[in-house]
Amino acid sequence: EVQLLESGGGLVQPGGSLRLSCAASGFTFSSYAMSWVRQAPGKGLEWVSTISGGGGDTYDADSVKGRFTISRDNAKKTLSLQVNSLRADDTAVYYCARRGNSWYSFDYWGQGTLVTVSS
Amino acid sequence: DIQMTQSPSSLSASVGDRVTITCRASQTISTYVNWYQQKPGKAPKLLIYATSSLQTGVPARFSGSGSRTDFTLTISSLQPEDFATYYCQQSSSTPYTFGQGTKLEIK
Numbered sequence: 258e259v260q261l262l263e264s265g266g267g268l269v270q271p272g273g274s275l276r277l278s279c280a281a282s283g284f285t286f287s288s289y290a291m292s293w294v295r296q297a298p299g300k301g302l303e304w305v306s307t308i309s310g311g312g313g314d315t316y317d318a319d320s321v322k323g324r325f326t327i328s329r330d331n332a333k334k335t336l337s338l339q340v341n342s343l344r345a346d347d348t349a350v351y352y353c354a355r356r357g358n359s360w361y362s363f364d365y366w367g368q369g370t371l372v373t374v375s376s
Numbered sequence: 377d378i379q380m381t382q383s384p385s386s387l388s389a390s391v392g393d394r395v396t397i398t399c400r401a402s403q404t405i406s407t408y409v410n411w412y413q414q415k416p417g418k419a420p421k422l423l424i425y426a427t428s429s430l431q432t433g434v435p436a437r438f439s440g441s442g443s444r445t446d447f448t449l450t451i452s453s454l455q456p457e458d459f460a461t462y463y464c465q466q467s468s469s470t471p472y473t474f475g476q477g478t479k480l481e482i483k
Contacts, residue, residue: 292472294420302412302420302463304472316470352419361467362410362425369419 259283259365261353266370273343273374279336279353279367287311287331290356292363293338295349303349306338307356321347343374378402378466382475388483389454397449397478399464404444408468411440411449414477415460423462424449456482 265277279291293305306327307316315327326339336353350371354363379402389395399409407427412420422431424440427447437452451458459482464475 301477302474318471360426364422366419
């Protein structure tokens with residue numbers, strides 16, 4: 258059974274940093290690209306970042322470029338998102354999601370971790 | 377960036393009704409459209425990928441169709457557990473973008 262478990266969220270002041278993690282199990286982690294998708298309170302879904310299975314290619318939304326860094330450790334089956342220079346509009350639930358190999362849908366999701374940016 | 381315009385934004389329907397949600401892409405995206413269901417406080421769940429392929433375990437009352445720029449999600453006979461918010465998403469190119477969502481409520 259595919260499982261994705263996020264951690265690392267919390268309350269942080271504007272300008273602060275956090276490191277989000279996603280522990281994966283139940284599938285060959287290195288064979289899949291992985292993504293982060295976020296959802297601000299009461300709002301819709303926003304894609305944040307994607308990293309290839311080998312980790313060599315990354316893609317970021319313009320809204321986070323230069324502030325967020327996606328990475329992975331295939332030996333530990335862990336996906337990470339380093340979030341820096343946080344702003345109030347980064348407040349959201351951050352979901353880890355597996356990207357399917359054929360049509361690039363997000364076929365499995367974690368339960369999410371809440372990041373709140375506030376002074 | 378490819379914009380996904382979803383309609384309606386909300387919909388009231390009754391158990392047993394047939395419901396259709398539409399999504400229009402700002403440019404042609406072949407069949408790279410996916411549909412998700414989200415219930416309050418839960419993660420989204422993939423229903424349909426590649427426009428019309430049913431994800432494993434999803435009931436057959438859900439179906440998808442379309443091509444190029446116009447896509448639809450149809451629920452043939454609403455069940456109580458189907459009342460939720462639905463999102464379309466294009467996976468043709470990054471940035472991957474979602475529709476604004478359709479909240480399906482009980483009439």
